[in-house]
Amino acid sequence: MDRDIRAALRSGELMVSDLDDEMVRPAAVSLRMGDEAYVLSSQTDVDALDPATYPKAMPRLVDNRGVVVLRPGEVMLARTRERIGLGERLAGLVDGTSDWARLGVSVVLAHQVSPGYGMPDGSPLTLEIVSRLSHDVLLRPGTRIANLMLLRGRRVRQSYRDMPANHSQPEWSFESRLGEAEALRSG
Numbered sequence: 001m002d003r004d005i006r007a008a009l010r011s012g013e014l015m016v017s018d019l020d021d022e023m024v025r026p027a028a029v030s031l032r033m034g035d036e037a038y039v040l041s042s043q044t045d046v047d048a049l050d051p052a053t054y055p056k057a058m059p060r061l062v063d064n065r066g067v068v069v070l071r072p073g074e075v076m077l078a079r080t081r082e083r084i085g086l087g088e089r090l091a092g093l094v095d096g097t098s099d100w101a102r103l104g105v106s107v108v109l110a111h112q113v114s115p116g117y118g119m120p121d122g123s124p125l126t127l128e129i130v131s132r133l134s135h136d137v138l139l140r141p142g143t144r145i146a147n148l149m150l151l152r153g154r155r156v157r158q159s160y161r162d163m164p165a166n167h168s169q170p171e172w173s174f175e176s177r178l179g180e181a182e183a184l185r186s187g
Contacts, residue, residue, distance in 0.1 A: 001027045005150060008090065014150065015085030015122045028147035029082075031094070034124060035141045037061075037068045037078040067138040070105070076129040081142060083122030086150075088115045093149045094125060100145060104133040107146050115153075 002024050008014035009024075016029055023030040040055035047053045057077060060068055070076050086092055091114060096107025109128040117123065127146055131137045139145075 013087035017083040017122055028149040030144045031146045032081040033141050033143050033145045034079040034081045037076050040075045070131045070137040072131050072134050078127050079124035085118040085122040091115050091151045094146050096146050106130045
């Protein structure tokens with residue numbers, strides 16, 4: 001599989017910025033945590049169909065120790081340092097590394113990366129990081145935190161980047177788009 005990953009990188013079917021050769025694993029590409037992080041904060045019950053109730057994303061800055069602090073039970077959104085682009089015959093599954101899981105940290109809640117994501121220039125993936133511990137976890141930007149496993153299939157009829165309510169743009173996309181997608185369906 002690592003040979004297939006390298007071939008997809010050479011052909012342009014897969015794009016991973018700032019790729020270090022050691023990041024290509026036997027069945028995946030490793031991803032590092034980027035420098036920006038946000039935690040979700042809500043003051044009311046969340047109704048998935050009412051964007052007015054969605055949690056707000058509050059910046060969590062790197063502190064003077066060079067770490068981003070994840071508090072117990074928080075949901076943190078952090079982008080990967082790498083920009084990813086998948087051709088229309090590739091799909092990906094993102095998962096946290098077992099090393100983080102063994103520390104009580106869940107790294108990815110939304111695993112699927114659809115064909116066409118981030119093409120042609122690449123886009124960071126947003127990781128949803130949750131601590132299951134009763135103490136703070138110190139996260140260091142640049143640390144290997146997740147893996148992108150790739151699956152090859154037939155060319156899709158509609159690329160992810162062409163779908164409404166997608167999260168495949170270079171700028172941050174914080175909020176859930178459930179309400180937007182529902183409005184398009186019932187439109």
